[in-house]
Amino acid sequence: MPAALALKPLSPPKRRLMGPGPSDVSPRVLQAMATPLVGHLDPAFLQIMDEIRAMLRAVMKTANELTFALSATGSAGMEACVVNLIEPGDEIVIGVNGVFGTRMCDVAERAGARVHRVEAPWGEIITPEAIAGALNHCRPKAVAVVHAETSTGVRTPLEEIGGLARQAGALFLVDAVTSLAGIDLRVDEWGIDALYSGTQKCLSCPPGLSPVTFSVRAVEAMSRRRSKCQSWYLDSALLRSYWGQERAYHHTAPITMNYALHEALRIVLEEGLDARFARHRRVHERLRDALEAMGFSFLVAPEHRLPQLNAVRVPEGIDEAAARRRLLEEFGIEIGGGLGALRGKIWRIGLMGESATGEHVDSLLDALRRVL
Amino acid sequence: MPAALALKPLSPPKRRLMGPGPSDVSPRVLQAMATPLVGHLDPAFLQIMDEIRAMLRAVMKTANELTFALSATGSAGMEACVVNLIEPGDEIVIGVNGVFGTRMCDVAERAGARVHRVEAPWGEIITPEAIAGALNHCRPKAVAVVHAETSTGVRTPLEEIGGLARQAGALFLVDAVTSLAGIDLRVDEWGIDALYSGTQKCLSCPPGLSPVTFSVRAVEAMSRRRSKCQSWYLDSALLRSYWGQERAYHHTAPITMNYALHEALRIVLEEGLDARFARHRRVHERLRDALEAMGFSFLVAPEHRLPQLNAVRVPEGIDEAAARRRLLEEFGIEIGGGLGALRGKIWRIGLMGESATGEHVDSLLDALRRVL
Numbered sequence A, B: 001m002p003a004a005l006a007l008k009p010l011s012p013p014k015r016r017l018m019g020p021g022p023s024d025v026s027p028r029v030l031q032a033m034a035t036p037l038v039g040h041l042d043p044a045f046l047q048i049m050d051e052i053r054a055m056l057r058a059v060m061k062t063a064n065e066l067t068f069a070l071s072a073t074g075s076a077g078m079e080a081c082v083v084n085l086i087e088p089g090d091e092i093v094i095g096v097n098g099v100f101g102t103r104m105c106d107v108a109e110r111a112g113a114r115v116h117r118v119e120a121p122w123g124e125i126i127t128p129e130a131i132a133g134a135l136n137h138c139r140p141k142a143v144a145v146v147h148a149e150t151s152t153g154v155r156t157p158l159e160e161i162g163g164l165a166r167q168a169g170a171l172f173l174v175d176a177v178t179s180l181a182g183i184d185l186r187v188d189e190w191g192i193d194a195l196y197s198g199t200q201k202c203l204s205c206p207p208g209l210s211p212v213t214f215s216v217r218a219v220e221a222m223s224r225r226r227s228k229c230q231s232w233y234l235d236s237a238l239l240r241s242y243w244g245q246e247r248a249y250h251h252t253a254p255i256t257m258n259y260a261l262h263e264a265l266r267i268v269l270e271e272g273l274d275a276r277f278a279r280h281r282r283v284h285e286r287l288r289d290a291l292e293a294m295g296f297s298f299l300v301a302p303e304h305r306l307p308q309l310n311a312v313r314v315p316e317g318i319d320e321a322a323a324r325r326r327l328l329e330e331f332g333i334e335i336g337g338g339l340g341a342l343r344g345k346i347w348r349i350g351l352m353g354e355s356a357t358g359e360h361v362d363s364l365l366d367a368l369r370r371v372l
Helices: A027-033 A043-060 A074-085 A099-110 A128-135 A159-167 A216-223 A236-243 A255-271 A273-293 A320-331 A358-371 B027-033 B043-060 B074-085 B099-110 B128-135 B159-167 B216-223 B236-243 B255-271 B273-293 B320-331 B358-371
Strands: A066-070 A091-096 A114-119 A142-146 A171-175 A194-196 A210-214 A309-313 A346-350 B066-070 B091-096 B114-119 B142-146 B171-175 B194-196 B210-214 B309-313 B346-350
Touching: A027 A255, A027 B027, A043 A066, A043 A210, A043 A255, A066 A074, A066 A236, A066 A255, A074 A099, A074 A171, A074 A194, A074 A210, A074 A216, A091 A099, A091 A128, A099 A114, A099 A142, A099 A171, A114 A128, A128 A142, A128 A159, A142 A159, A159 A171, A171 A216, A210 A216, A216 A236, A255 A273, A255 B255, A273 A309, A273 A358, A320 A358, B027 B255, B043 B066, B043 B210, B043 B255, B066 B074, B066 B236, B066 B255, B074 B099, B074 B171, B074 B194, B074 B210, B074 B216, B091 B099, B091 B128, B099 B114, B099 B142, B099 B171, B114 B128, B128 B142, B128 B159, B142 B159, B159 B171, B171 B216, B210 B216, B216 B236, B255 B273, B273 B309, B273 B358, B320 B358
Parallel strands: A091 A114, A091 A142, A142 A171, A171 A194, B091 B114, B091 B142, B142 B171, B171 B194
Antiparallel strands: A066 A210, A194 A210, A309 A346, B066 B210, B194 B210, B309 B346
């Protein structure tokens, strides 16, 4: 072994994760990951997969058969939804009000889609009116919006947009990476046909998997494709046989990440979704009241704010990167900076899952007062 | 919470993993996964990423700058190598002597490649002569072979094929999912331009990441692409900025899986590659001698056998699935069955990483004698 590689064991510093994700992880989930592995085709693991699917359906409020945890992170979930629904030449309407809508346009263009962007200023919602306007001028295969824009802290209401997509004969695709298990989300009731999320936000599980679900309409549309899905790894037809009764070998599922997700979902369902949403709201209000009292202002109008992702303007004259570094190094608290045009202008304070506690809020406020 | 979802905590049975992967995982690696998380852009995590890259280069025997752990399993590593090297209309020569060469053809066709298959019977190697023959009739962008065919237990020698690819002006793409850290593999010396592996084989880390490396020639070829990579998630240009000095946010790396890989690589380098290869050989010979004494025969000729993946013919008159089930349920030992045309005809006995011990061999032999 080269001397330069005589590396020490891992000893990462202790952090409170209050950025845009990952969030803090429960000791129960960490312990689940220390469980010795079984094989990915072991009957014991197949049962764990079934239990994960059942719990995901409950958390997503859906009866969709094709519901599972994709073996990659949330960004791959976005790509999976797009490349399974879209074929070269298909039209898609995408709401763009932050980094993740922008990203979806890039992903869709790489899949050969003709993309119609419905733009809104960063920090504002995508309105049903704007979507309706776009639908007057095209015949898209899908309408896509980001439920919770992690780059801005905006919650775009979905129900009405889902109805518009349905009327236009389009599938409704939703990014729920930061919303799932933090705010209300009703896949079936809101007419969502394809949805992806991530594990490292309000599920408080480490990053590494992407929960996804596809409606019967989406599955029918996929079965009418003229061409194979461009991605073998993300092909829902192959994944369906792997996660379904056939158990057809596709890839090797990340066993340990699925152990973690199993435990994280148990914690979510033990708490109950309504109680969990209420906790996120309550903790957000505690943070908001204190920050406003300190003179901070929010990027997003009150009625469109995500409780779990608080975008606040950095006060004039503050070197925001230096302040964030002090929070991290002196107080062990991670918060996020702005992305794109908001770089240097906002902080993104996450209160997600295990990180949505009064103690988190108070320790951040205390540290902020000392840093500023 | 629905009553039906009042799920018990995880308690998977104890297994000895002696199939085609995953392999047993060291308690040190399990413990690393119970480490609380830092953020994916935390300086502490960036250092862990750098250490992983350095250790991967040592294990792969390469100086390639573009060496990292892709945030998905080995099958996504295959897709990443293909879609980054290949554009629609490009030609590729692929050696097909098992499931994984077959899969690579599918992946390449989905990327728009014109695929030239060089076929060999399952259980035999891809010969340099066969590759040379194909290169007389096309001008491929890449030549691809599977170093260690997990479906058959065959080791295809790479050095000569690498030379042929270079002479033909083609990039040399290698599947090293099952070979890395189990048998000798020399990326730079053998002229390999793109290589992917998995964590759950001879690295003895849980599945979930795919170590990949690209040569300078491969990076130059990618920089001359006429079109964007069809996959956003797997686009090496974006991943290079994330894993490189820019640290440009791309996706959220699976923190915990990287903790695991860090510890698994430390274990590999502590043992030393030569000692590790010798251990795999020694344990294979112990298994082989005993199985041959029991009357078993191997699918693969002695000079082409992988020590870490032993494909043996199932004796006449044995219900192989029932026997495997008894090994699993009564003895807690997992071995693999055959895939494709070899279904029902062979067993695949893995001796990979932590599962390559005399104790594993002896307990399997003991159990086999009682089951048969």
